[in-house]
Amino acid sequence: MTSKILKGKKGIIFGALNEQSIAWQVALKCRQEGADIVLSNLPIAIRFSDTEKLAADIQAPVFGADLTKIEDIEKLYAFCSRHFKKKKIDFILHSVANSLNIRKKHPYTELNYEYYQKTLDVSAVSFHKVLQVAYQKDVLNEWGSVVAMTYIAAQRIFPEYNEMSDAKALLEAIARNFGYHYAIRRNVRVNTISQSPVATRAGTGINGFMEFMDYADHMSPLGNAPVADLASFCAMLFSDYTRYITMQNIFHDGGFSATGLSEKLIHEMRGEIK
Ligand SMILES: NC(=O)c1ccc[n+]([C@@H]2O[C@H](COP(=O)([O-])OP(=O)(O)OC[C@H]3O[C@@H](n4cnc5c(N)ncnc54)[C@H](O)[C@@H]3O)[C@@H](O)[C@H]2O)c1
Numbered sequence: 001m002t003s004k005i006l007k008g009k010k011g012i013i014f015g016a017l018n019e020q021s022i023a024w025q026v027a028l029k030c031r032q033e034g035a036d037i038v039l040s041n042l043p044i045a046i047r048f049s050d051t052e053k054l055a056a057d058i059q060a061p062v063f064g065a066d067l068t069k070i071e072d073i074e075k076l077y078a079f080c081s082r083h084f085k086k087k088k089i090d091f092i093l094h095s096v097a098n099s100l101n102i103r104k105k106h107p108y109t110e111l112n113y114e115y116y117q118k119t120l121d122v123s124a125v126s127f128h129k130v131l132q133v134a135y136q137k138d139v140l141n142e143w144g145s146v147v148a149m150t151y152i153a154a155q156r157i158f159p160e161y162n163e164m165s166d167a168k169a170l171l172e173a174i175a176r177n178f179g180y181h182y183a184i185r186r187n188v189r190v191n192t193i194s195q196s197p198v199a200t201r202a203g204t205g206i207n208g209f210m211e212f213m214d215y216a217d218h219m220s221p222l223g224n225a226p227v228a229d230l231a232s233f234c235a236m237l238f239s240d241y242t243r244y245i246t247m248q249n250i251f252h253d254g255g256f257s258a259t260g261l262s263e264k265l266i267h268e269m270r271g272e273i274k
Helices: 022-032 043-047 051-058 070-083 113-137 164-186 209-219 227-238 263-269
Strands: 010-014 036-041 062-064 089-094 140-150 189-195 249-252
Touching (some): 010 022, 010 070, 051 062, 113 140, 164 189, 227 249
Parallel strands (some): 140 189
8 A cells, every 4th residue: 555655755764785675675665656766775784685675676775884884875965966856855764783792692780881872873873874964964855754673672671672672772872962952943853663573583582582572472452564664654753644743652563662561472381372
């Protein structure tokens, strides 16, 4: 189903690595809804991933950028300006994260602080950089919309989520704080979406991820929110139908965040569900 709610809109989507990536599915949906897109990811990720396939499917150019580097972000925005013939952009998706402490299996009580800084830089401060360069170079149109992907571990402890919980708390704070300034400057909206677990490369890097996903599914009255529905929700946040939603962290999680205990989980614990 498509209503072309993004007809005439231009956007940048960061983080589409493979078909499982959240950003990949959002890019497909936004294109279906009529948007013109520029895809971006780490140059090395582009080289060793399927991004070019997605690019061909949605007729989007791909531009490499490491979001921890201001000069890469500046070059990307300059490229977008050329590509879109000096027209400004309307939306940005930040769907980017990485944790070396998780990858190298350092628990939260034994963090390597160099890795920790890198995690915060890639997974949260990069969002500030994307916003700050856009703000200073006036890259976004009036009523533009910027979204970053987050997880409920910013509010509650999920031990295996490790240092990424801290990164997500910072990411959500950046959305709120920058959202204030960007609203005043240009009526630009900035939000985070807190999504149910999805089996992606970043997701499955977390120890016990499949059990974690199963647990969330049992605890959510609607079940885990599928990535296709997340993509539709993202497209709506980029559209003109949500012009007064800003500085929010919005749960797209089938009700998980508001549920204390579900009957389904009790039945599961009693061994009554096969
Ligand atoms: N998978 C889940 O369960 C889940 C749930 C909620 C939120 N999220 C969030 O969604 C976002 C996307 O993750 P995903 O699950 O689609 O995994 P993914 O591994 O497919 O995507 C992560 C992307 O980040 C990119 N990246 C890493 N370092 C970068 C850098 N320095 N510069 C630019 N790009 C960089 C990677 O190349 C990759 O494309 C992340 O912020 C993640 O925390 C994921």
